[in-house]
Amino acid sequence: MLHVMLPAYGDDVWVRQAIISVREQDDPRWRLTVLDDGPAAGRDPGLADWLRELGDARIRYQAHSQRLGINRNFQRCVDASAVHASAADLVVILGADDRLLPDFVGRVLRVAEQFPGAAFLHTGARIVDGAGAPVMPLVDRVKRLSSIRALGGPLETGGQRLAASLLRGNWMYFPSVVFRRDCLVEHGFRPGYDVVQDLDLYLRILRAGGSVVLLDRPGIEYRRHAASVSSAGAVDGSRFAEERRYFAEAAAAMTRAGWPGAARAARWHLTSRLHALVKAAGLVAGGDWPAAGRMLRGTLTPLPPPAPTPAEDHGAATR
Secondary structure, X not given: OEEEEEEEOOOOHHHHHHHHHHHOOOOOOEEEEEEXXXXXXXXXXXXXXXXXXXXXXXXXXXXXXXXOOHHHHHHHHHHHHHHOHHHOOEEEEOOOOOXXXXXXXXXXXXXXXXXXXXXXXXOOEEEEOOOOOEOOOHHHHHHHHHOOOXXXXXXXXXXXXXXXXXXXXXXXXXXXXXXXXXXXXXXXXXXXXXXXXXXXXXXXXXXXXXXXXXXXXXXXXXXXXXXXXXXXXXXXXXXHHHHHHHHHHHXXXXXXXXXXXXXXXXXXXXXXXXXXXXXXXXXXXXXXXXHHHHHHHHXXXXXXXXXXXXXOOOOOOOO
């Protein structure tokens, strides 16, 4: 059984499409829990009524009394998967603007059975725009070029090779990642990160000895649009500030793990810097020189080498 967790932010056409994509799965072995952060922020409370009208006993809905924010709503998904542990051994956290392809559940259940020791699976994604039309923007072309690809069937990988690859450029699409529930609950999401919380989770699992199975064709439609958190953060520069802070921490953690190649990839964080340079060029073209200067200073300044320390970095999420 697969437990689909959906952290929502109120009602709109995209979240309804995401829910419909779950209900249209070829394989019925799924449960869906919707955790809605929108009503507490005064956003579109109609989702509960729409779900009630569906009358689908496989779907649970919960609205938060106080807004949690992205990171803590993701962690609430983790906690809820543990509370409803009898529902499924596998968990996916689906974006409220993304869609599962119809064979997603059946494929990941079969592959999970073939690789019982893997901590998580990654199906990859088909990229679409706000209207659902296929697109391939620069960021996704770079992801495709930098990824470790499974050709001709599932591929199990992990360790420093995968850590270094992800630190050069995080090419995994989080809504297409399926976790073993126990592993997800053990590690969880650490507070303080809204953009790189997925990368942080992958790397902590890898350092703990976990492996991932890469599937050879997409399992979801991943939506690129200007209102997404990552897109908005790229415009105002907050995304790159968070990434820079995280890569400094990751470089130290990889050094302590004895993974020098991964530590070097973290210090360079090449694709993050290239992304920031592209955004800075756009700011210059738009005449916003001060913002472009701030972004360039943060992008081009090298990270300091990690100081040797015997202290361990954080493990499981602080709740």
